[in-house]
Amino acid sequence: MSQPPYQPPGQPPGPPPDPPPEGAGWPTPLPATPAKKPKAPLLAGMLIGAVAPWFFSLVPLILTNGNTAAGYGLYAWVLVPLAGIVLLLVPKTRRWGLGVLIGFFGMLIIGAGACLTIVVGLNASGGFS
Amino acid sequence: MLSAMYPTLAPLIGVPVPTHGFFVALGVVVAACVFVVEARRRGHTDERILYVVLGALMGGAIFMRLGTWLQHLDLRQNASLVEQWAYGNRSILGGLVGAWLGVHVAKRVVGYRLRTGDLFAPAVALGMAVGRVGCLLTELPGTPTGSSYGITLDRTTAARLGAPAGVPLHPSFVYEIVFHAVAFAVLWFWLRHRLTAPGETLTFYLAAYGIFRFFVEFVRGNEVVWAGLTRPQLFLLLTIPLILGRIAWQARRGVYRLAAVEVS
Numbered sequence: 001m002s003q004p005p006y007q008p009p010g011q012p013p014g015p016p017p018d019p020p021p022e023g024a025g026w027p028t029p030l031p032a033t034p035a036k037k038p039k040a041p042l043l044a045g046m047l048i049g050a051v052a053p054w055f056f057s058l059v060p061l062i063l064t065n066g067n068t069a070a071g072y073g074l075y076a077w078v079l080v081p082l083a084g085i086v087l088l089l090v091p092k093t094r095r096w097g098l099g100v101l102i103g104f105f106g107m108l109i110i111g112a113g114a115c116l117t118i119v120v121g122l123n124a125s126g127g128f129s
Numbered sequence: 130m131l132s133a134m135y136p137t138l139a140p141l142i143g144v145p146v147p148t149h150g151f152f153v154a155l156g157v158v159v160a161a162c163v164f165v166v167e168a169r170r171r172g173h174t175d176e177r178i179l180y181v182v183l184g185a186l187m188g189g190a191i192f193m194r195l196g197t198w199l200q201h202l203d204l205r206q207n208a209s210l211v212e213q214w215a216y217g218n219r220s221i222l223g224g225l226v227g228a229w230l231g232v233h234v235a236k237r238v239v240g241y242r243l244r245t246g247d248l249f250a251p252a253v254a255l256g257m258a259v260g261r262v263g264c265l266l267t268e269l270p271g272t273p274t275g276s277s278y279g280i281t282l283d284r285t286t287a288a289r290l291g292a293p294a295g296v297p298l299h300p301s302f303v304y305e306i307v308f309h310a311v312a313f314a315v316l317w318f319w320l321r322h323r324l325t326a327p328g329e330t331l332t333f334y335l336a337a338y339g340i341f342r343f344f345v346e347f348v349r350g351n352e353v354v355w356a357g358l359t360r361p362q363l364f365l366l367l368t369i370p371l372i373l374g375r376i377a378w379q380a381r382r383g384v385y386r387l388a389a390v391e392v393s
Contacts, residue, residue: 037176098179105186109193109224110154 037095045099049084050107053077080104134286135266152263160256167248167321177241178248181232185249188231189224196223200360221257222342222361225335226368244328251316254334258309264302271299271348292350299348308341326384336372339365 056076081104087097139145168178197218201207208217232245269290270280279297287294312334320330343365351359358366379385 042179098183102179102183102186105183105190106157108190109186110150110157 041093041095042099042102045084045087045096045101046103046106047099049080049100049103049105051103052080053104053107056080134268134282134290149263149267152266153260156256156258156260156263159259160252163255163317164248164252167251171247173243173245173248175241175243177239178245180235180239181241181245184231184233184235184238185228186231188227188229188234190227192227192230193219193221193224196220196226197360220361222364225253246328246331247321250331250334251313251321253331254309254313254316258306258313261302261306261309265300265306268302269298269350271301272350273297274299274348298350301345301349304345304348305342308338312337323387325386326379329379329385332372332376332379336369336376339369339372343369 053076057073060073081101084097084100084104087093087100089097135141135148137145138148138151164182168174194214194217197220198210198213199207207213228249232249236242236245269292270282273279273293273296276297278300280300281297282290282292282294284294286292292298316330316334320333324330324333343362346359346362346365349359351361354360355363376385
């Protein structure tokens with residue numbers, strides 16, 4: 001013997017009514033918001049882009065008392081933005097690259113010109129060749 | 130009033146921070162804050178806005194150094210690129226042009242179509258007002274003025290900057306700071322709420338600054354190179370008509386309509 005289908009109390013007998021057409025009072029689902037991308041790679045990249053050229057220029061200079069090693073450290077001023085571009089081109093590291101480049105060029109605007117002059121000037125007495 | 134320059138902030142705060150760099154950095158931070166606030170208010174939350182900012186920074190950083198590079202028709206008299214990059218002057222006008230170009234290139238590359246001038250205009254104005262304090266404390270103030278409000282340099286500072294000692298000089302950077310502060314107030318508290326044409330506040334700001342700067346150059350003390358005009362003035366002589374022409378063209382198209390303000 002088959003059981004009659006479950007009927008919720010307070011509902012008329014028969015199958016449930018079809019949902020009304022869209023926009024007739026039924027709540028429409030909210031559009032899916034894109035997932036928020038993490039800020040950490042961007043901020044860390046900015047810090048690296050702004051600080052790394054200094055680090056690689058000044059630390060060898062200080063450690064060698066203004067001797068030759070700083071000459072190689074100066075390459076960081078070219079390698080850091082290049083690294084940023086490479087990171088930017090790879091989809092997985094795109095935000096790192098974006099951060100590195102924003103930090104690097106922001107730092108250049110803030111005043112690396114004068115400071116780079118100091119580094120080059122100091123290095124001149126230590127031998128660049 | 131100032132009588133000496135402050136290459137570092139050591140005499141003022143006891144820490145030998147480079148004055149010019151400190152105030153430019155502060156200006157960049159302030160400008161970034163204004164940019165973020167305005168971007169959120171206008172709903173520019175797209176990820177691609179970061180690329181637009183990167184374009185502005187790249188263009189600005191490069192052109193502010195190269196803007197003063199080709200100074201002589203005889204190319205051998207100009208500094209090499211490396212020398213210019215490391216030792217050359219940095220030009221605000223060159224930086225602005227570079228930033229403008231950089232933004233357009235970046236927008237084209239990432240396909241960002243919204244106008245962004247309204248985000249940059251108040252940010253640049255306030256950033257410049259702050260950054261110019263660094264110039265005021267470190268650079269040649271201006272040409273001699275007969276008035277009493279000028280900056281009179283002591284002998285040592287005057288010798289270092291190549292200016293006459295004991296003579297009041299035009300505080301040209303104070304003029305600029307006041308201009309940018311007023312421009313920011315006008316943009317922030319009035320124009321950005323009323324101008325309906327997207328992106329055009331930057332056009333107005335740049336036109337106003339170009340005209341203002343042209344006249345300030347007469348008392349700035351920069352090298353006069355041709356017909357009593359300095360290099361920035363020659364540059365502005367070419368660019369100001371372009372900006373004004375654009376404004377006139379847009380006005381004829383009816384672009385500059387101010388939004389109605391409700392009066393209670």
